[in-house]
Amino acid sequence: MSFFDNLFHKNQFISNDESRILLLSMREIHDLAAYCLLYEIEDVTYNMDKVDIIGLANSYDLYFFRKVYYLINSVTRSTILAKSLTPQLSPFSVEKEYELFFPIFNFFSELFLLQSIKGWRNKCQKAACYISEVWEHQIYKRKSLLEFLKDFDHIFLGVRNSTEVITKLTGKPCTYVPPAVDVLKFAPHSLSSHRGIDVCGIGRRSNITHKALLELAEKRKMFYYYDTMKTSSDVKYGKKQITFRVKNYKEHRSLLSNILKRSRYAITNRANANEPYKTGGKEEFGYRFFEGAASGTVMIGVPPATKEFTKYFDWEDAVIPIPFDAPNIAETIAELDAQPERLARIRKDNVVNSLLRHDWVYRWQEILETVGVEPTEQLLERQAKLRKVADELQQLPIAN
Incomplete structure (x- = not known):
């Protein structure tokens, strides 16, 4: 076991035999109350689709290694060198084949964690990601992180004002998808x-x-x-x-x-x-x-x-x-x-x-339609259940 192995906990991997989608979750990395809403879409998706979930293990040196990446990139002006010289964080190798790889990020800087996922582009027919919070001034400050977006087919953002600049700097289509809830x-x-x-x-x-x-x-x-x-x-x-x-x-x-x-x-x-x-x-x-x-x-x-x-x-x-x-x-x-x-x-x-x-099912359906992946029967069943409850409430008189 190497020195760096001692710094990390083990990655979590929730797997199903028939899974067609691979989600990357930050739930083991960040436990701020503000981020809990985003972990909800992972659970809703898991229950209405065929999904595997990677939960990268937390590490007390996460922020240090990210600073190392920034420093190397700043000195060498090379994102390739920065990625290769920065120590790996709890690497995970994708072994199965999937229709879609879909990481869900709380904020822009978490893109750095993609360096720990090995083989995702070769094993996944399509790749898209969701970044909940990213502000334009942050993008220009950390442009080196855009290197991690180059292999995605589509980028989804939880904020509207940064979609144009992401498309401009990456050349990738970028779509605004607002938050939702269960x-x-x-x-x-x-x-x-x-x-x-x-x-x-x-x-x-x-x-x-x-x-x-x-x-x-x-x-x-x-x-x-x-x-x-x-x-x-x-x-x-x-x-x-x-x-x-x-x-x-x-x-x-x-x-x-x-x-x-x-x-x-x-x-x-x-x-x-x-x-x-x-x-x-x-x-x-x-x-x-x-x-x-x-x-x-x-x-x-x-x-x-x-x-x-x-x-x-x-x-x-x-x-x-x-x-x-x-x-x-x-x-x-x-x-x-x-x-x-x-x-x-x-x-x-x-x-x-x-x-x-405003249920997560509607956002997930929009994402699947955008990237060209068919919805599941479970997704349609959840929509039908939501509509049924809404119809029942609409029939009720307004009571004080």
């Missing part, structure tokens, strides 16, 4: 179920809005659910968002779905609303819009001012707009509380539209 997990059992949480405010937040909600909770004995971990939404002095890690991403997703299904309102803002410098000033979706809509909560916050958001959330009152810093949020909640029929309609519209449009 709607069957997030949807409430009944539209009239009791919602014991008055306001849910988790993740990135405005300190001003948070203070106003804390005061409202004290005055009205309202149940305001919020994070108590150390966070920062004030970037004036260079502070950065601090997130948290989870032990089990499935348990975290289940807990989050149960919280939102029991929340009357949820604060929901565009991606990186408290750190706009991270996006280069570009506005994009946040995951919480899809989670909130599927759960039937009433979303209040700052949606992105983009045509994509209008396209995917085009029903009335999908989000009740308020400023990011909303010291008068109590007035907004009081006005909404005085309109119970409107709130009931919003809950119903949110869930129904999510069932028909």
Whole structure:
């Protein structure tokens, strides 16, 4: 056993005899709460397709080796030399043949991990990847990582604003595919179920809005659910968002779905609303819009001012707009509380539209159609189940 072997845990490999698709997952590499949504598509896909999953083992030297790669490339100006001289991270050799190789990346820098997968291009008829978060300024800063995209037939991004630059720099077709959720997990059992949480405010937040909600909770004995971990939404002095890690991403997703299904309102803002410098000033979706809509909560916050958001959330009152810093949020909640029929309609519209449009099955079908791979019977069955639930809800009268 070599010195480097001692640095790593073993890779995970979930295999089925009839698998036609090979997924590469980051679930063993990164355990941030913010990334758990993306691991959900892997589980949904596994249950409705014939899939093998590689879970690369974590290593405490992952970031060090990536810096080594950057350094070698910077000195030699050669991505080929950088790839060959950088130590291998828990290498995995693809032995079976597949119709499609599909890595799913949380962010741009994870492309570096492709150097650990050996033989994927020769063993897979087609290859495409999904990168959830990549901002244009990051691409130009780390252009050497584009070398890892050269063998893909198609690239899918979870953000709209970077598709053109990726296509321009790689010569590969690039398509925007927004996030989604496991709607069957997030949807409430009944539209009239009791919602014991008055306001849910988790993740990135405005300190001003948070203070106003804390005061409202004290005055009205309202149940305001919020994070108590150390966070920062004030970037004036260079502070950065601090997130948290989870032990089990499935348990975290289940807990989050149960919280939102029991929340009357949820604060929901565009991606990186408290750190706009991270996006280069570009506005994009946040995951919480899809989670909130599927759960039937009433979303209040700052949606992105983009045509994509209008396209995917085009029903009335999908989000009740308020400023990011909303010291008068109590007035907004009081006005909404005085309109119970409107709130009931919003809950119903949110869930129904999510069932028909924002489950992962629809994103996976779009990806398969784009790369020319036929859908499975299980995929069509899941769509039929979602439509059936949506039809049943649409038949119900709007109840306060």
